[in-house]
């Protein structure tokens with residue numbers, strides 16, 4: 001299948017990154033969010049990352065203009081009527097995603113593949129919102145998308161081999177390395193990563209150590225490029241909490257209980273880098 005038009009739902013930190021790598025691969029992208037302000041914010045982010053690449057002489061000014069011209073802003077889901085492949089990267093909230101998939105199923109052409117960048121919500125539950133569960137799949141990019149090489153490709157129970165292969169090949173076209181996972185809470189990446197981050201928050205909560213020391217132990221002791229609390233701030237504490245809730249709900253096992261301190265930060269609106277404050281403060 002030729003993917004001439006690629007749709008991205010949500011132009012937040014993941015959505016605009018996905019739109020950027022798609023546009024860089026030569027694909028026309030429609031980038032959608034709920035307001036023009038949010039779409040413009042996403043576009044601005046792409047523009048500033050591309051400007052940095054021009055400065056580093058990785059791309060030319062003409063290439064930057066060319067890439068940007070392939071990203072079409074949208075505030076109406078009906079713009080997805082011409083999309084061959086959509087990736088949904090809206091807020092990690094099942095009610096929001098369910099409603100988006102019901103709408104996409106109605107709006108998109110019957111051949112279109114509907115993928116989700118969800119970090120943890122079961123693909124099968126999202127697929128069940130549509131009349132085309134064979135064409136629904138997880139396409140889980142990592143943050144920051146233009147930098148991170150991995151795409152976790154997640155098969156739902158009903159996902160067809162053809163849908164899987166198209167998504168696998170598209171990940172490669174975007175310059176990424178795909179890895180295959182099956183549909184269990186958290187898939188591979190967050191099944192392993194998020195309990196570690198949650199445990200680091202518990203360590204802070206129980207005053208086992210200060211945030212800087214917790215991060216230093218994991219960076220220098222385990223050779224992680226960044227500490228778990230700094231990583232949580234990068235991911236977004238709301239997203240971390242939502243993933244822990246999904247793991248806890250999916251396995252009904254207390255070892256996945258979200259740390260009360262994580263919940264407290266989210267309730268205070270301290271969501272990490274995107275709001276300027278999480279475990280650390282950002283200007």
Ligand SMILES: NC(=O)c1ccc[n+]([C@@H]2O[C@H](COP(=O)([O-])OP(=O)(O)OC[C@H]3O[C@@H](n4cnc5c(N)ncnc54)[C@H](O)[C@@H]3O)[C@@H](O)[C@H]2O)c1
Pocket residue numbers: 009010011012013014015032033034038088089090091092093096100117118119120140141142143234235236239274
């Ligand atoms: N942050 C990470 O490190 C990371 C990594 C991998 C996957 N993810 C997943 O990617 C998705 C997006 O996360 P993010 O970090 O970009 O969040 P974000 O908060 O930066 O962006 C989410 C965007 O979705 C938009 N949105 C909400 N409802 C919408 C709707 N009905 N239609 C269109 N847009 C809508 C919001 O306005 C916002 O701009 C989530 O499912 C998350 O779990 C996040």
